[in-house]
Amino acid sequence: MEQTAVSPTEQVREVVQAVVESLREPKTEEDSPLVATNSFEAQALRTEILRVGRKLWERQYVDGNGGNISVRLGSKYVLCTPTLMSKGDLEPADICLSDLEGNILAGDRLRTSELLLHLEIYKANPKARAVLHCHPPYATAFAMTSTAPPNGLIPEYEIFIGPAAVAPYETPGTQAFAETVLPYVEDHNTILLANHGIVCWSDTVTHAEWLAEILDNYCKTYLIALQIGKPLTFMPEQKIKELLAVKRRMGLPDARLPKDAGQVAVEDTAEMARLVEQVVARLEGREQESCPSL
Numbered sequence: 635m636e637q638t639a640v641s642p643t644e645q646v647r648e649v650v651q652a653v654v655e656s657l658r659e660p661k662t663e664e665d666s667p668l669v670a671t672n673s674f675e676a677q678a679l680r681t682e683i684l685r686v687g688r689k690l691w692e693r694q695y696v697d698g699n700g701g702n703i704s705v706r707l708g709s710k711y712v713l714c715t716p717t718l719m720s721k722g723d724l725e726p727a728d729i730c731l732s733d734l735e736g737n738i739l740a741g742d743r744l745r746t747s748e749l750l751l752h753l754e755i756y757k758a759n760p761k762a763r764a765v766l767h768c769h770p771p772y773a774t775a776f777a778m779t780s781t782a783p784p785n786g787l788i789p790e791y792e793i794f795i796g797p798a799a800v801a802p803y804e805t806p807g808t809q810a811f812a813e814t815v816l817p818y819v820e821d822h823n824t825i826l827l828a829n830h831g832i833v834c835w836s837d838t839v840t841h842a843e844w845l846a847e848i849l850d851n852y853c854k855t856y857l858i859a860l861q862i863g864k865p866l867t868f869m870p871e872q873k874i875k876e877l878l879a880v881k882r883r884m885g886l887p888d889a890r891l892p893k894d895a896g897q898v899a900v901e902d903t904a905e906m907a908r909l910v911e912q913v914v915a916r917l918e919g920r921e922q923e924s925c926p927s928l
């Protein structure tokens with residue numbers, strides 16, 4: 635079994651999550667886009683996209699037809715917003731079903747041209763289940779300078795985002811633009827797109843939107859703090875390490891976390907095998923009592 639930089643219990647949790655995800659995917663009709671797009675899960679995800687699209691518009695994170703949202707549906711499909719529509723006016727029927735190559739399989743509208751960006755992120759990082767692109771004013775102002783805000787000022791920013799990456803400018807909607815984020819998508823869930831906006835990925839559309847809020851609010855507050863005219867007080871390095879420990883337990887990416895941190899020791903591997911066996915037994919109905927609390 636592949637070893638990761640997390641504790642045995644966390645690895646078991648990941649296994650259980652993977653099992654749950656597989657159960658949610660279309661099964662016998664997995665090859666049918668029609669079944670996938672009409673599934674209860676697809677309907678729930680469309681509702682979430684519409685709700686988050688409305689939040690983006692109300693927060694003034696998207697202008698005109700700007701911004702786009704997508705979410706993975708099972709292992710083969712992606713639901714995404716259409717092109718040339720305000721994110722504040724979306725209806726369920728406007729949401730497109732695409733494969734991982736960007737081919738539209740269901741829906742009457744043309745997909746967003748930025749789906750290429752979303753697909754590159756999904757292909758590069760399996761943890762990305764939802765991607766959101768928008769133009770929040772304060773974060774985009776930083777993107778105009780190809781600069782990320784400094785770290786070490788607000789705990790929430792350190793935990794949920796950390797050092798934001800800055801991807802170089804490319805013409806929007808092109809494959810070259812989509813590939814500008816590739817060097818960053820493993821260690822960063824939030825990327826500033828130079829002279830353009832931002833893109834965030836997470837496990838859900840709702841959480842991806844949270845990242846946009848956290849980044850833009852952080853940029854805004856930082857710029858206000860500069861106007862006070864007093865030196866900024868940065869959190870001590872030891873306190874940052876404590877936040878990184880929290881972040882690691884939450885399974886969030888951060889370029890400051892060492893790649894080999896928490897490699898599972900031999901005795902931990904045995905413990906993990908025992909825990910996995912207990913979980914599998916429970917899933918198979920062989921054991922009712924002694925499964926570890928997850």
Ligand SMILES: [Zn+2]
Nearest residue numbers: 700701830831
């Ligand atoms: Zn854009």
